[in-house]
Amino acid sequence: MPSDTRTAAPSTGEEGAAPRARAVAALDPAAERRRARRSRRYRWDMKWSPYALIAPFFLFFIAFGLFPLLYTGWASLHRVELGTPTDMEWVGLRNFSRLLEDDFFWNALRNTFTIGIISTVPQLVMALGIAHLLHYRLRGSMFFRVAILTPYATSVAAATLVFVLMFSRTDHGMINWALGLIGVDAVDWQNGDWTAQFAVSSIVIWRWTGYNALIYLAAMQAIPNDLYESAALDGASRWQQFRHVTIPSLRPTILFTCVVSTIGATQLFGEPLLFSQGASPTGGSDHQFQTLGLYLYEQGWFNQHLGRSSAIAWTMFLILVLIGLVNWAISRWIRRSA
Secondary structure, eight states: HHHHHHHHHHHHHHHHHHHHHHHHHOHHHHHHHHHHHHHHHHHHHHHHHHHHHHHHHHHHHHHIIIIHHHHHHHHEEOOBSSOOOTTOOOTHHHHHHHHHHOOOHHHHHHHHHHHHHHHHHHHHHHHHHHHHHHHHOOTTHHHHHHHHHHHHHSOHHHHHHHHHHHSSSSSTHHHHHHHTTTTTOOTTTTSHHHHHHHHHHHHHHHHHHHHHHHHHHHHHTSSHHHHHHHHHHHHHHHHHHHIIIIHHTTTHHHHHHHHHHHHHHOOEEEEEEEEHHOTTSSSSSTHHHHHHHHHHIIIISOOOOOOHHHHHHHHHHHHHHHHHHHHHHHHHHHHHOO
């Protein structure tokens, strides 16, 4: 019993300390003011700290995203040159109307579309097949997952320069050397229309297939195994399970990768620039693989027409907005059908 008395005494003292501190603070106005300031700072911290934490993002977005977008839109309505960016002459929509009359713009738009189709469709089909293989238990599956992501981590410049050597017309080009083994004459990859676009598309396919495969793999792992077990009990083969279980479950993910790949194809710049001789913005001797990104670069930094290049940039932006609207409409249709 004495031990119980000794252990209870400190607890009683601690419980009585708080009322005594409040009584002393009530008698000391300075202590009361300090307590009020601490309480006020605490309330301010709880209210404004979240805004302070997210403020850097919005500041950088305004400085490097929103302001360039609005300034580019303003510059697209003026005649302005690279050497005198502050000397603007109002021309209204003249820069946009000139694009509609420019054959090089339509050529760049057509090349962007064809290169986008040639690169996006095989890329996503291969990525879906690779993800399906990696979804099943394989020896060293982690190694293969890291390996297929390696091209994405490779520099655009390094990858393009390697492909330039591979598609070289001379004897040291690997592709022409392989074609020669089966009796096919050497192909001038850079100077042909479809051959140049195919070569540029192959760089895009090599860099982005693994990235999309990992996205599909993550989505496949989220599919409940009960669906596959039910399909197997019904006698469905692996191919039938892939068609009737995996593909329908991946519709939102496939739509996402299609939209992202289309946006990337619209903004394609580094691969065609470095693939041309001397990193020329013309996209080949006859503009055969000049994309909208290269055409913008040529008008703004070589011809020094900032107003016209701003109009091209806003045209690309409107194309991306249209792609977003199509994505929204298809997403609604998929949700309704589901």
